[in-house]
Amino acid sequence: MTASSLNQPGVSWIVVACAAVVILLMSVAWLRPALAACKRASASGIGAVAFFYGAHVRAEQFESFDTVVIEPDSGFDPRAHTAHCPKWYAYVSVGEVAQQRAYYAKMPKTWFVKSDPSHERALVDQGAPGWPAFFVDEIVTPLWERGYRGFFLDKLDSYRQVARTDAARAHQRAGLVAVLHALKARYPQAQLILNRGFDILPQVHDQVAAVALESLFGSWEPSNQRYVEVPHDDREWLLGQAREIHERYSLPVISIDYCAPDDDACRHDIVRKIGALGIVPYVTDGGLQTIGVSNALLTQTEPEPLAKVSYKR
Template sequence: MTALANLFARLGPPWVQVSCMAAVLVLVSAVCARPVFAVACQRTAEKNGVGRVAWFYGEQVPVEQLSRFDTVVVEADSGFDPRTATSARDADGQRCTNWYAYVSVGEVTNDRDYFAAMPKQWLVGRNSTWASAVIDQGAPGWPRFFVEHVIAPLWARGYRGFFLDTLDSWQLIAKTDAARARQQAGLIAAIRALKARYPDAQLILNRGFEVLPEIHGDVAAVAFESLYGNWDQSNQRYDAVPADDREWLLAQAHTIRERYRLPVISIDYCAPDDARCRREIAAQICAAGIQPYVTDGALRTVGVGADAACRARLDEAAGASGARPDR
């Protein structure tokens, strides 16, 4: 303290010393408050649910545009810092946004930081559409590796929510009942290991219907893709979803809402310059009792979510069924 006092004494007149001291206090307060803001947002998410959810995988995250959503899933490898975005949002006295990291559970591409550390015998198949390798979920050591090499670095960077993708990729390699059971057991073990290490982590699943009976208590919401608008990655085009596929997804959504009392979200796709398509598909999804998010096939533009009328309808339906809060 003596050294600090001597430093300020050398700065000049008292009014300069006071100004400098005030600046230091503001800086220290901002640095110390950042984790507090993040914790406050996380507690809000635990209490109120995921709310309106958006996905954005572009490199430059448009924080101001996306902050109108309650929860936003981003590609963590973009270098985005959720702590800075959270503190800036909440410091303005506004409702804070929860920033989730995208996490591929069932597949890995060679540009991921942890790829080189993975035993190559765990990579047991290929998804040529996305140029990725399928991970053996039943491999001994996979749950621990998943937590330590995939989740822990994201947690250290300030992420407290995770969107778990590629939960069905094991279907590309498992062709017998025994093989399917082994893959599902490994997937369940990986998700449980995540929650054991980080009990406060919030999880949104992309599908994973087969394992929900075992892990639904650890999940905040379930999403799936393409109820009405689809993106065909192989042929690089947008198209409509066949009626049979839509009916199957609607049946899954009904089970999730009624049996597990979880919010359901459909991520649909339209061309980035087709605003009318986005609005119409969002309205169709909402009419089916599901929260919509309609964006481009690469998820690099800010999409259309539930408007006020849709939110009211979904909230009313959730209240009538006793589902968990979705806002």
């Protein structure tokens, strides 16, 4: 079709105009789910979360989530999946190091304060000289270069297994704070989600995007290979921690709970209970090997403020 024919009013011009309108409407319809998800995430900074530690990550299965934490040794390449809303976070253990990690052999054995042969893990002395720099150079930097911009920091309370005195605990906490400060100094744009780490929040709360805890309602017992209900007192203690995080630091709180992967009723029930408390829910299997259920299930009704809610049986 030539420019001169387009300048003449008639059927050809009408066809072109109609086609343009149809294409525009189709584009808006196609983008609407992604835009809605991104808008939902921007409200809290986290949105609908997922934690998946399986060996094979299929990005299309996580399109309904806004924040996804995965096992970086799965080989997943976040750089190949930047067109959609999910923010890809890499799982990183701070307090313990598994022997199969590539960087384990590079660590001086004097940095390990306890080994667990049955789990092939070693507890790291957080106060060891050189540990913060090693953590950034050998653990975080390779992940950053692979495209990760978010990190889920786990095992922040492991030091309690060996630190028996106030002085020893203070030494370990100071080391953890130094690790986080070193990470943010190198990568100021890094987004961090802490798994617990309640003791160090006064020093690092302004450097994290959210705080996660586990098992408000449903728990997994690895030793017995069974799912159990969380005792009321344990739940109330965790809720107290969640309220303090909300009131003092205005950070989103995530609860990772556990149900059998084929028990949809359990998963949906717990998601609604957690969501009603003003906490971001995610319910999955004990090994985090299946895709769980998040707050995307919740209705649009506003949950009650976290500080005012206490769950009673």
